[in-house]
Amino acid sequence: MVYIQNLIKPKLLLFCCCILVACNTTTSEETQPEADPLSTAEALQANKEAFTAVMQTHLDAVSNRDLVRLQETMSPNGNMLLILPGSEIIDSVDGFMDYHREWFAMPDWTFETKILNTEVGKDLGMAITEIVYREPKRDGVPYFNRMIVSYVLQKIDGKWYVIKDHASSVEKSTDKKS
Secondary structure, X not given: OHHHHHHHHHHHHHHHHHHHHHHHOOOHHHHXXXXXXXXXXXXXXXXXXHHHHHHHHHHHHHHXXXXXXXXXXXXXXXXXXXXXXXXXXXXXXXXXXXXXXXXXXXXXXXXXXXXXXXXXXXOEEEEEEEEEEEEEEEOOEEEEEEEEEEEEEEEEOOEEEEEEEEEEEEEEOOXXXX
16 A cells, blocks of 8 residues: 555656646747837837838939939849839839939939828838939920829838839829810
8 A cells, every 4th residue: 555655656746746837837929028019109100110110211312313322222132123214124122223323324313202101010011102313404405294103112131121112103294285
């Protein structure tokens, strides 16, 4: 009988320990403190502000023909899609920068920008902008092209970068009037 008790005691003790551990285990949801709604709102606002700052830097870099600042807003991974009316897709940061290098060398144009709308997620966001491109003389007359341009930005290693640029012309000075 003592032999059976000595055999059962360690197993019973082990069983009880397992029960205690199992009853005391909590899920990660139970151990995490509740998110402070204010800090979450602050984090979302800070994320949106960082997104908007990069978008504005990008637009200003184009307006000011600043290739260095423009490059800083581009994905370090090299992924980029530039879609312009009447053109094939340019599908890399290198191609995007080559296009802008050539364009920035052209004299006497201006580029007015306005951010109309943004939708910003944790790692991906979109901005809709209105852009008016002007040349004082194209074929001897003033020229303008009013466009709506959508941009997609991706957060990479905690920083926002432009990865897509899609321009659509809304109105041009060369449009035929009905």
